[in-house]
Structure formats: C-alpha cells, structure tokens
Amino acid sequence: MDFEWDEAKDQINQAKQGAMMNERDEFLEKEFDFNKAGKNPYAKSLKKQVTINLDEKVVAYFKDQSAAIGIPYQTLINLYLCDCIKNHRQPEVVWK
Helix, strand or coil: CCCCCCHHHHHHHHHHHHCCCCCCCCHHHCCCCCCCCCCCCCHHHHHCCCCCCHHHHHHHHHHHHHHHHHCCHHHHHHHHHHHHCCCCCCCCCCCC
C-alpha cells in the first residue's frame, strides 16, 4: 500500500485533535507489543463487494430511507437483505 503524507490534512487534524498524527504514541508502545500483530483474518470475509443492477426507483427508495435515518443507503440495503435471511423470507415472483 502506498502512502502519501498530506500536510494540509495534518494541519487540520492537529487543530481538531490537538495532536500531531505522526507523533508516536508512547503509551501504546509501552503497553502493547505490535511486532507480532497480523491482519484481521476476518476483515475481507465480512463483506463482499458486488455489482448489482437495481431499478432506479429501488435505489431512490433506499436513498430516501437512508437519509431519513442517517445511514448510507448501501448499508440499509444490506441490513434489509440480512433481515430477509434472518426471517427466512421468500420472494413472491409473479410473471405477467
């Protein structure tokens, strides 16, 4: 992973947080040994990025709902689908 330091963002963060983001945290270094730390093995398996075609009205509906409750619409769609799984909902498919 490439990393570029953004001096302007650092200045903004210093003003907000009262600390420099590039300062070492002595407490963490004393209390925890990060030398053997590894990546979270579950991080990639928690979510799967997919491309899906949805009707415009479906996207608009979830965007409106998500704005009203204050969460991202993709998160709301995921929560809805998880609820379908939890409650064993079966789709009613009617062909006209």
